[in-house]
Amino acid sequence: MSDINSLENRITAALDRISRGLDARPQNGGGDVEALQAALENERRNNAELTERVRLLKERQDGQVAALSDRVETQRSQLGALDAQLQTLRASNEQLREMNARLRETVTAGLAPDLQEAAIAVEVRAMEAQRAADIAEMDAIIAELKPLIAEA
Incomplete structure (x- = not known):
């Protein structure tokens, strides 16, 4: 019997402690759950906004990469055409x-001195055209390198 009384006293003490704990707890215990659910919804909204931002940034980056790829391809084709020219x-x-070398040989043999001068003038114009083409080629190369240097 003493065991039963001892167990009864222990159970009563435990129930008293539980009762005191429940009394000490705030009466709006459901408010904590509601606050947590509100915070969870807020975090879900923030996560959705961030996901949308990431998606937009990825789309923008993909568009820029595609535009740069097109630009590079266009410049390559332009340089190819310039190189062919x-x-x-x-x-x-x-x-x-x-x-002109053959003509000079013929002229130096005494056939036509005025033809030699015309040939030399044509050769000078051809060299000037060559120089202008070289300058155009260098300008094209510089134009392609400038954006790359600016990006670096």
């Missing part, structure tokens, strides 16, 4: 030099 110009200038 320069190669043609160089080949024709080389042919002109050979012809």
Whole structure:
């Protein structure tokens, strides 16, 4: 029997402690849950906003990368066309030099001195055109390098 009385006293003491704990607790205990749910909803909204921002930034970055890729491809094709023109110009200038060299040989043999002067004038104009083409090529290269240097 003493065990039963002892257990009864212990159970009564535990129930008293539980009662005091419940009395000490704020009466609006549901308010904590509501506050937590409100905070959770707020965090979910913030997360959704951040996700949308990331998506917009990714779209913008993808657009910029595509634009830069197009720009690079356009410049490559322009440089390819310029290179082809320069190669043609160089080949024709080389042919002109050979012809003028033959003409000089013929003229020095005494056939036509005035023709020699005309040939030299043509050769000078061809060299000026070659120089202008070289300058255009350098300008194209510089134009392509400037944006790359600015980005770096």
